[in-house]
Amino acid sequence: MSDGSVTTASAVDDTGTGTRGRSLSRFVPNGSVIVIGLYLLFLMLPIYWLVNMSLKTNSEILGSFTLWPQDLTLGNYRTILTDPSWYMGYVNSLIYVVMNTVISVAVALPAAYAFSRYSFLGDKHLFFWLLTNRMAPPAVFALPFFQLYSSVGLFDTHIAVALAHCLFNVPLAVWILEGFMRGVPREIDETAYIDGYGFGHFFVKIFMPLIASGIGVAAFFCFMFSWVELLLSRTLTTVDAKPIAAIMTRTQGASGIDWGVLAAAGVLTIVPGALVIWFVRNYIAKGFALGRV
Amino acid sequence: MDKTQNNRAWFLVLPVLILVAFSAVIPLMTVVNYSVQDTFGNNQFFWAGLDWFRDMLHSDRMWNALGRQAIFSAIILVIEVPLGILVALHMPRRGFWASFCLVVMALPLLIPFNVVGTIWQIFGRVDIGLLGHTLASLGIDYNYTSDPIDAWVTVIVMDVWHWTSLVALLAYAGLQSIPEAYYQAARIDQASRWAVFRYIELPKMQGVLLIAILLRFMDSFMIYTEPFVVTGGGPGNTTTFLSIDLVKMAIGQFDLGPAAAFSIMYFLVILLVSWVFYTVMTNLDRKDVTR
Numbered sequence: 001m002s003d004g005s006v007t008t009a010s011a012v013d014d015t016g017t018g019t020r021g022r023s024l025s026r027f028v029p030n031g032s033v034i035v036i037g038l039y040l041l042f043l044m045l046p047i048y049w050l051v052n053m054s055l056k057t058n059s060e061i062l063g064s065f066t067l068w069p070q071d072l073t074l075g076n077y078r079t080i081l082t083d084p085s086w087y088m089g090y091v092n093s094l095i096y097v098v099m100n101t102v103i104s105v106a107v108a109l110p111a112a113y114a115f116s117r118y119s120f121l122g123d124k125h126l127f128f129w130l131l132t133n134r135m136a137p138p139a140v141f142a143l144p145f146f147q148l149y150s151s152v153g154l155f156d157t158h159i160a161v162a163l164a165h166c167l168f169n170v171p172l173a174v175w176i177l178e179g180f181m182r183g184v185p186r187e188i189d190e191t192a193y194i195d196g197y198g199f200g201h202f203f204v205k206i207f208m209p210l211i212a213s214g215i216g217v218a219a220f221f222c223f224m225f226s227w228v229e230l231l232l233s234r235t236l237t238t239v240d241a242k243p244i245a246a247i248m249t250r251t252q253g254a255s256g257i258d259w260g261v262l263a264a265a266g267v268l269t270i271v272p273g274a275l276v277i278w279f280v281r282n283y284i285a286k287g288f289a290l291g292r293v
Numbered sequence: 294m295d296k297t298q299n300n301r302a303w304f305l306v307l308p309v310l311i312l313v314a315f316s317a318v319i320p321l322m323t324v325v326n327y328s329v330q331d332t333f334g335n336n337q338f339f340w341a342g343l344d345w346f347r348d349m350l351h352s353d354r355m356w357n358a359l360g361r362q363a364i365f366s367a368i369i370l371v372i373e374v375p376l377g378i379l380v381a382l383h384m385p386r387r388g389f390w391a392s393f394c395l396v397v398m399a400l401p402l403l404i405p406f407n408v409v410g411t412i413w414q415i416f417g418r419v420d421i422g423l424l425g426h427t428l429a430s431l432g433i434d435y436n437y438t439s440d441p442i443d444a445w446v447t448v449i450v451m452d453v454w455h456w457t458s459l460v461a462l463l464a465y466a467g468l469q470s471i472p473e474a475y476y477q478a479a480r481i482d483q484a485s486r487w488a489v490f491r492y493i494e495l496p497k498m499q500g501v502l503l504i505a506i507l508l509r510f511m512d513s514f515m516i517y518t519e520p521f522v523v524t525g526g527g528p529g530n531t532t533t534f535l536s537i538d539l540v541k542m543a544i545g546q547f548d549l550g551p552a553a554a555f556s557i558m559y560f561l562v563i564l565l566v567s568w569v570f571y572t573v574m575t576n577l578d579r580k581d582v583t584r
Contacts, residue, residue, distance in 0.1 A: 032383040039380050040397050043454065046416045047400070049423045053415065061421055107308040114305035119296040126306065128571060133317045135567045137515035139536035140556040143543050144320030167316045170309055228405045230518050231540075245405040259421065266408045273403025277396050284395045284462060 047270070054263035061259045076264035089244030090268065092158065093227065096241065099162035101222040104169040105177075105215060112177035113203070117186065130171040138231045141167065146235050158241045161233045162226075169222040176221060180214025213283050220280050227273060244269055327553035345554035355555060357530070358538040359562075362514060365534060369452055369513045374506060376453070377460025382494070384465055395465075398458040410522025413451040417523070437524060441531040448520045448532055455519065456509060463505040467498035500577055507570040514563055535559055 053061055054076050055069040064070075080086040114120070115127055145164050146155070154160040188210070192202045208215065234246040248265045277284070328345055349355050380398075385391045401409070417437050419425040428435040437447040471493065479489050517536035520526070526533035526541070533541070539559065543552035 032385075035379065035383040036385075036394060040394065043397060043401060043458070045423065046412045046454065049416050050412050053421070065421070065426055067423075103312070107312055110305040111309040114302035117296060118299040118302035120298070120300045120302040123302075128568070130309070130313065131571065132564055132567070133313060135511050135563050136317070136321075136560060137517075137536055137539075137556075137563065139515065139517055139539045139543075140324065140560055141317075141320050142540065143549075143552075144323040145316075147323065148320055163312075163316055166312055170313060174309065224403050227403065230405060230407045235544075245407050248407070248411070259415070262411065263415065266411055269405050269408050270400070270403070274396075274400060277399045277403060281392050281396050284399055 050263050050266050053259060054267045056260060058258065058260050073260075076260040077268075079261050080264055080268065086244075086247065086265070089242060089247040092237075092241050093233075093243040093245070094272070096158040096161040096165070096233070096243070097223055097226045099158060100165045100169060100226045101219050103162060104166055104173045104222045105219050107166075108170055108173035108177055108218065109208070109215075110203075112174045112181055113207070115174065115178045116181035117189065127174075130174055132171075134168045134171040134175075136167065138168075138229065142231055142235045145232060149236055155236065156238045156240050160236050161241060161243070164232045164236055165226045165229060167232075168229075169225055172221055172225065173218045176218045177211070177214055180211045180217070184210050216280060217283050220276060220283075223276060224273070324553045324556050327549045328557055331550055345550045346558070349551055349554045349558065352551075354538070355558075358533055358535050361531075361533065362535045365449070365516075366510060366513045368449055369456075370506060370509060372449070372453055373457045373460050373509060374502070377457050377505065378464050378498070378502075380457070380461040381464035381468055382490070384461070386469070395462070398461060401455050402458060404455075406518035407522050409451065409455050410519045413447060413454075413519075414523045417447050439528050441528055444524045444528060444532050447523060451519055451523065452513065452516070456512070460502075460505045460509065463501040464498050467501040468494060471497045500574070503570060503574045503577065507567060507574065510570070511563060511567060514566075 052068060055072055055074070056066075057071060057073050057075065060066065060069070060071055115123060141164075149155045149160045149164070154163075184207070188206065189202070192206055197206070230243070230245045233243045237243065237246070244265065248262060248269075329342060330340060331344075384394050404412070416422045417425045417435075419429045419436060425435060425437075434440075435443050437443045475493050475497075476489070479493060484492075515536050516534055517540065520532050520534060521537055524532045526537045539552060539555055542548050542555065
């Protein structure tokens, strides 16, 4: 099986550097730019509107309909960045997301290696059972999680949310990493063992650098799904570990919703994601195929 | 398959097992536990057998929610999969614009679910939203909080906005893996654009498209936060999907028994459909490898 994936991998490399772009373009109709342009416009408009609102004062938002801020203000952002009860939400979110990413990837690495290299009793069933956890609706787990973490005294801590998110991130990380590890020829393992490397030494020193892009992709996905999830993180926290996405709901005050601050908070939740995407942009396509291309 | 038979590999899987047992098996057993018991408060529980399951199977409420959910997921798949393929076929293959497209397209995927809801809630409002305001000034009577059809359209367009990129990125990855020789052969045969798509691109994308359909099915079937923020399940119950109904029942009304029975049946439906997809997918994987 390793042979098959190696040949595909090298085929991609050959064509990637060769005549691909030029000859492909003959097959791409002229409408491409229009299709992509319209699609990107569709994606960007709602986000533009959010950014636009975040730079307006509330009286301008409610008083008149303007396509761009007439009276540009950064006051909404200032409100958020100077108030600990606001910006601690970002800190909380980042803490549990990073914890979750580290835990998920760390436990998924050896397991993915086992699935990609060995056949053992019950391996296929085990793999599917792991995947079923990715399929479990968070709504099913919300209440039991609440009771479980309350009873072990972890309620409203970062680690509780990080562990809860492992429910869907660990299976995903195993799935992605297994796909990438399959592409590494087994001869490398065997040679290393003959050369006298122990398993741990080989794994950290030789194997992990080989699948570095896979680890990056897995970490990206763990980050992504932990960052966007709200149902579980909101159920498991009250004050100390409350994520920013849950804090946003409090803009609904007695005098109506504070739209400007709400929009600014929304914009700030998009920023970390955008930064992460920028760093992994060259691996995104392969990553979304979970290493199976 | 030339994998080595080695049962000691279990030790490598052990950390995952312990972690997932803690975060999945224990909570799932709690749910099973509730589903067969009744309570009158005070932490006193009585054996109820399969009564809750029988109740739920005869409850219109659950069947209606399931029906809405099935229609929603079907519409989502019918729109997002072809649209995603279309976008992927038209994406630039390399250079700056390819990176640019990838980054912009991945952006909606990294926005927290409730912020997605908030964005569309604002965007669709007639008084302050660009979409709502534009539609209103065109004379279209649009109000997603009171008109069921408008609410459905809003929720579906939102989901298309949110997730089509996932399908597109997967399909794009599949397209990138097609060797140039295939296209050359097609040119020599003077194959039409459609033939190239049907006999070269589609078969090569099959694997990743199955992943895309599987992910989109699972995630649309458990959608909660986005429609909840935008419509709150309303107007009436028209956008109350399974998860929204479940949370309402379990946390809002604290009907633990019925909610637990509901959960288990819900999970089983997802499991069944996903198992079919997964079997097809692994069979394809194996075919690829032996080829």
